[in-house]
Amino acid sequence: MNRVIITIGRQFGSGGHEIGEKLSKVLEIPFYDKELIETAAKESGMHTEVVRNIDETASNSLLYSLSTGAFIMGGRYSPLSDAPINDKLFFAQSDMIRRFATEGSCIIVGRCADYVLRERKDVFHVFIHAPKEDRIKRIMKLHNLSESKAKDRIKSVDKKRAVYYNYYSDHKWGDLQCYDLSINSSYLGVDQTVDVLAAAAKVKMGK
Amino acid sequence: MNRVIITIGRQFGSGGHEIGEKLSKVLEIPFYDKELIETAAKESGMHTEVVRNIDETASNSLLYSLSTGAFIMGGRYSPLSDAPINDKLFFAQSDMIRRFATEGSCIIVGRCADYVLRERKDVFHVFIHAPKEDRIKRIMKLHNLSESKAKDRIKSVDKKRAVYYNYYSDHKWGDLQCYDLSINSSYLGVDQTVDVLAAAAKVKMGK
Numbered sequence: 001m002n003r004v005i006i007t008i009g010r011q012f013g014s015g016g017h018e019i020g021e022k023l024s025k026v027l028e029i030p031f032y033d034k035e036l037i038e039t040a041a042k043e044s045g046m047h048t049e050v051v052r053n054i055d056e057t058a059s060n061s062l063l064y065s066l067s068t069g070a071f072i073m074g075g076r077y078s079p080l081s082d083a084p085i086n087d088k089l090f091f092a093q094s095d096m097i098r099r100f101a102t103e104g105s106c107i108i109v110g111r112c113a114d115y116v117l118r119e120r121k122d123v124f125h126v127f128i129h130a131p132k133e134d135r136i137k138r139i140m141k142l143h144n145l146s147e148s149k150a151k152d153r154i155k156s157v158d159k160k161r162a163v164y165y166n167y168y169s170d171h172k173w174g175d176l177q178c179y180d181l182s183i184n185s186s187y188l189g190v191d192q193t194v195d196v197l198a199a200a201a202k203v204k205m206g207k
Numbered sequence: 208m209n210r211v212i213i214t215i216g217r218q219f220g221s222g223g224h225e226i227g228e229k230l231s232k233v234l235e236i237p238f239y240d241k242e243l244i245e246t247a248a249k250e251s252g253m254h255t256e257v258v259r260n261i262d263e264t265a266s267n268s269l270l271y272s273l274s275t276g277a278f279i280m281g282g283r284y285s286p287l288s289d290a291p292i293n294d295k296l297f298f299a300q301s302d303m304i305r306r307f308a309t310e311g312s313c314i315i316v317g318r319c320a321d322y323v324l325r326e327r328k329d330v331f332h333v334f335i336h337a338p339k340e341d342r343i344k345r346i347m348k349l350h351n352l353s354e355s356k357a358k359d360r361i362k363s364v365d366k367k368r369a370v371y372y373n374y375y376s377d378h379k380w381g382d383l384q385c386y387d388l389s390i391n392s393s394y395l396g397v398d399q400t401v402d403v404l405a406a407a408a409k410v411k412m413g414k
Contacts, residue, residue, distance in 0.1 A: 124394070129384060176383035177336060180394040181403075187331070187387040192410050196388075199406055203399050 004029075004204045005101045006197075007113040007119065009127040009165070009173065012157035013135030013142075013150075015185045015193075016128035020109045022194045026202055029105040030099075039096055088166055105205065110161070114178060115169035124201055127174065127182040128193070134186045211236075211411045212308045212327065213404075214320040216334040216372070219364035220342030220349075220357075222392045223335035227316045229401045235409055236312040239304075240303060246303055260286075279360070290399065297375055312412065322376035331408055334381065334389040335400070391398045 006023065010016020017033065094116045100106050101117055104188035114125040130138075132154070139150040165173035176182050181200060185193045213230065217223020220396055224240065231238035238294045280314075301323045307313050321332040339361070346357040372380035383389050388407060 044414040088344065158412055174379060174383060176334065176389040179389070181385075182383040182386070182389040182406075184387040188407060188410055193405075195410075196403060196407050200395060200399075200403050203402075 001105075002204060002206050003105050004201050005105065005117060005123045005130075006201060007117060007123060007125050008107060008109045009114060009125075009161075009179065010109065011135060011174070012128045012154050012161070013139040014128045014130040015138065015190045017109055018190055019128055019185060019193055019197070020107050022190065023197050023201075024107045025104070026198045027205070028195060029107060030100070031107045031109075032100055033109045036098070056128045075186055091198050096157045112165055113170050115165070122204075124181070124204060126197060127176070128180040128185050129182065130184055130186045208312075209411060209413050210312045211408050212312065212324060212330045213314045213408060214324060214330060214332050215314060215316045216321060216332075216368075216386065217316065218336045218342060218381070219361050219368070220346040221335045221337040222345065222397045224316055226335055226392060226399055226401055226404070227314050229397065230404050230408075231314045232248050233401060234312070234314075234407045234412070236314060237307070238314045238316075240306055240316040311375050319372055322378055323373070329411075331388070331411060332386045333404060334383070334386040336381070336389065337391055337393045350374050 006020075006027075006029075008016055010019075010021045020033070021031055035179075047118075093111050097108055097111060097113050097116045100108065101120060101123070114123070117123045135154055136147060136150045139145060139153055140147060143150070143151065143153070162173040165171070171178045181197070183193055183196065188196065213236075215223055215226075215227045217226075227240070228238055271333055294380065297319075298302045300318050304315055304318060307315065308327060308330070321330070324330045335396050342361055343354060343357045346352060346360055347354060350357070350360070352360065369380040372378070378385045388404070394400075394405065
């Protein structure tokens with residue numbers, strides 16, 4: 001069986017995380033998201049809670065740093081006091097992502113994994129999106145939020161994901177040319193989206 | 208069996224046309240591209256050859272009109288002498304697309320069909336893309352062109368497609384949020400891309 005590393009980028013509220021988890025069960029391969037952060041934290045010696053506060057979707061400091069122009073592209077120069085932590089975390093995560101990819105087939109959600117693994121030929125790059133109205137409904141239900149709060153949350157999280165991705169890569173978050181398959185999860189629903197992705201992955205795995 | 212109208216947008220050289228044709232055979236539903244133009248021409252009383260010269264990918268006059276700012280968004284106002292022909296053709300094509308969609312399941316390549324049918328709930332919007340290097344190779348082989356000529360042709364055709372689409376719709380050509388499924392045809396190859404699309408369409412058709 002051939003190795004396939006599946007990276008999943010996703011709009012907030014599109015069900016990308018759930019789709020990734022279900023896909024990992026169907027394909028019987030590991031799934032990485034928060035664990036990746038935690039493992040990366042251990043590797044780099046940072047306390048897990050600190051890492052959680054500055055992870056991909058919560059990096060207000062990164063957004064602030066970018067808005068003030070304190071960073072330069074590539075994350076090499078960052079005079080703000082918290083910036084080196086973001087960079088250190090990013091590089092630790094990238095090392096972990098590369099290690100996971102070396103170990104065997106797996107699914108990695110977010111964390112610029114598609115960009116980190118861009119040189120590998122055995123990677124299947126996926127992006128999950130959905131119409132905004134469906135994402136609002138999903139977030140309202142999942143997080144017990146009002147429509148207005150859900151809208152704000154979606155706007156904020158997607159903005160942070162885009163900033164993070166565009167900062168650490170030279171690609172553009174949500175540009176279809178960065179992905180092998182982009183799918184509207186509302187079109188078929190979560191379970192049948194998983195089936196379509198599994199079918200594509202199985203072709204490559206020779207299953 | 209439920210009706211599914213499949214619209215296919217595609218980068219030049221991505222194999223989108225071939226994928227559409229093969230998909231129509233697998234699903235046993237009609238496939239429309241040039242015929243659509245010809246039928247629209249007959250409907251609007253225009254000579255087929257005239258229409259061919261101003262169709263989607265060859266509309267230099269439209270590009271020129273846009274570059275001079277002679278058009279306004281929506282195609283309602285167009286003082287250049289050839290502009291009304293473009294508009295007339297577009298509206299005639301749109302009528303045909305709507306008629307085909309009413310008649311039953313089918314596949315329509317290009318022609319802003321996704322935008323024309325945006326109000327329908329039974330439409331599956333697909334976009335086919337591929338890395339530029341693969342598209343260059345495909346066009347070199349298909350049209351017996353040098354690498355340099357193939358590159359120029361791709362740039363020119365995709366630019367015209369984008370201008371045409373962006374002019375006649377309020378969407379952006381190649382923006383993944385306009386499509387239910389976008390796929391890199393190089394990832395699985397033409398035949399297996401067809402299989403993935405067929406699997407997704409069959410879910411909706413209840414096949």
